[in-house]
Amino acid sequence: DTGVSQDPRHKITKRGQNVTFRCDPISEHNRLYWYRQTLGQGPEFLTYFQNEAQLEKSRLLSDRFSAERPKGSFSTLEIQRTEQGDSAMYLCASSFPGDGETQYFGPGTRLLVL
């Protein structure tokens, strides 16, 4: 399978715990994006990377959120001191400049904070 992969697919945690999600983009894609989606809404942009550089961060990305892409390949999204309002689907997407910036999404990680 050469698509975008995300791990884990589901995560249940208690309020106050830290969680980390991983995204592996399509191999030749140098841009990687994180989105958050809540029920009944479209995905909302969180941040994106070009290679290892984090180029844009949304105001939705509070200080408790941090994303990295250390070698320009896979990326991690960490949420510290989780809150119930963090419960959502976290989606990763990747794109390649030669493909018109078309973003291809992974299956998502569904987070439930109890």
Place this chain on the structure above:
Amino acid sequence: GQQLNQSPQSMFIQEGEDVSMNCTSSSIFNTWLWYKQDPGEGPVLLIALYKAGELTSNGRLTAQFGITRKDSFLNISASIPSDVGIYFCAGIRNAGKSTFGDGTTLTVKP
């Protein structure tokens, strides 16, 4: 900020009927994308549009990039039960984030 207004919010149609949904914005986008999302899964790309006025088909799906660059529509012809799902439009202004509509939920009755 940039907002996409997607309509209708939901549709209930009979198998075999045609479907039309659209997205409008107060801002210009340089790329329009249409995705379908099934429950518990990520959005799957259906059609990508890169030029104002462009009309593109993918099987029974047809989408157009509005000439003003502020809107797009998606048509599905001869709907079938597996067309059920949530359809999202997304606009890209520059390299980087996509702005999404809130989706059109499609229900197809056999």
